[in-house]
Amino acid sequence: MPHRFEGGDYVLGTEDIEIRRLGLQHAVWRARATDAWRRAGFTAGQHLVDVGCGPGYATLDLSDIVGYSGRITAMDRSRRFLDHLSARLSTDPDRTVDLLEVDLDGDALPVLSADGAWLRWVFAFVAHPRELLRKVRGLLRPGASLVIHEYFDYTTWRLIPRDKSFEEFVETVKTSWRTTGGEPDIGLDLLSWLPVEGFRIAEVRPMLDVISANDFMWQWPATFVEVGVARLADLGYITAERAAGVSEAIRRTADDPHGRMITPGVIEIIGVAEDQ
Numbered sequence: 001m002p003h004r005f006e007g008g009d010y011v012l013g014t015e016d017i018e019i020r021r022l023g024l025q026h027a028v029w030r031a032r033a034t035d036a037w038r039r040a041g042f043t044a045g046q047h048l049v050d051v052g053c054g055p056g057y058a059t060l061d062l063s064d065i066v067g068y069s070g071r072i073t074a075m076d077r078s079r080r081f082l083d084h085l086s087a088r089l090s091t092d093p094d095r096t097v098d099l100l101e102v103d104l105d106g107d108a109l110p111v112l113s114a115d116g117a118w119l120r121w122v123f124a125f126v127a128h129p130r131e132l133l134r135k136v137r138g139l140l141r142p143g144a145s146l147v148i149h150e151y152f153d154y155t156t157w158r159l160i161p162r163d164k165s166f167e168e169f170v171e172t173v174k175t176s177w178r179t180t181g182g183e184p185d186i187g188l189d190l191l192s193w194l195p196v197e198g199f200r201i202a203e204v205r206p207m208l209d210v211i212s213a214n215d216f217m218w219q220w221p222a223t224f225v226e227v228g229v230a231r232l233a234d235l236g237y238i239t240a241e242r243a244a245g246v247s248e249a250i251r252r253t254a255d256d257p258h259g260r261m262i263t264p265g266v267i268e269i270i271g272v273a274e275d276q
Contacts, residue, residue: 019055019084021223026057028220032207032268033058033120033149037065039203040145040270046115049139050074051132052104052122056085062118063095073112073139075100104132105181113141120149123190127181130193137198137273146199146271149207152187153265156208157221160260163249165242172237173228187267199271207266213254221263225250 026033042048044067050059053074063072074097076082082099089097102109105126117139123129136146154174159166174184183189194201211217229243238246253259 017227019081021227022054023057024223025220026061028217029120029149030061033118033147034061034065036147036149036268036270037062037116037118040116040147042066042116042145042147045069047071047073047112049112049114049117049136051117051119051136051139052076052125053081053085054078055081056088058118058120059085059097060088063097068094068096071096071098073098073100073110073114075102075104075109077101077103104135109135109139112139114139114144115141116145116147118147121151123148123150123186124184125177125180125182129183129186129189130197133190133193133197137276140273142273142275144273145202146269146273148187148190148269148271149266150187150190150269151184151264152206152267154184155264156262157264158262159249159253160210160258160262161253161256163253165245166249169225169229169232169238169242169246172232176232176235176237187265187269190269191267194269194271198274198276200274201269202272203268203270205268207268209263211261211263212259217263218254218261221261222250222254 042065046066047070048062048066050062050072053059053076056074059072059074066072074085079101082101086099089095104122105128117136123132126132140146155170157170177184191201191204209217225246229238229246232238233240233243253261
């Protein structure tokens with residue numbers, strides 16, 4: 001019987017292997033993130049908020065953008081992730097980065113007048129995403145930009161040739177999120193919530209790739225599988241035999257010169273905070 005994550009833990013945990021995976025994930029997605037930040041108007045001297053910052057890979061890039069004259073507020077519920085970020089920041093003490101340990105579901109967020117906020121794969125994992133969106137509005141001044149990357153259709157994640165065991169694994173991943181109150185396809189809801197919660201939608205873009213093992217993007221889903229199958233097996237969602245079968249499906253597709261992977265459907269939303 002699957003069990004819930006203890007102590008408010010993350011789906012894939014917060015151990016060193018997950019910190020490394022998140023670093024690789026950010027490297028894969030950095031170009032798309034920085035392009036969205038540019039179009040949203042993130043620039044030097046601003047105060048930006050990294051909501052659900054994890055171990056802080058995006059935080060450091062945002063800090064590079066605002067420079068020494070700007071400020072970053074980075075918030076996450078994981079003390080371990082924040083300690084990792086703090087250690088990296090200690091090598092450059094002139095950066096202005098405030099670290100806040102907060103439960104985005106249960107805690108109040110500070111009332112700020114920030115120039116922008118960034119969230120990537122955060123709304124999908126909280127139990128009260130609309131309330132979080134309302135709290136994020138309280139972080140921002142009128143005219144500030146909000147940049148969101150979230151899934152809108154997780155089941156686009158497929159292998160070519162099709163593999164039944166892999167498609168069952170994708171459904172199991174979705175089930176594991178929903179067990180903790182999350183919603184993997186939350187992007188579909190955000191588009192209708194944003195105008196009601198004080199945002200004008202400025203841009204919307206779908207992001208989905210068909211890739212081979214030679215593409216750098218391959219490393220993002222492949223490493224998720226590497227960590228995820230072990231985690232789901234430990235939590236009782238899949239058997240060790242099924243976990244091995246999913247890993248073998250990835251290897252088989254990677255070795256097939258005609259093999260491809262379709263990535264989970266991600267939606268990029270750039271919103272602008274309106275007067276309230």
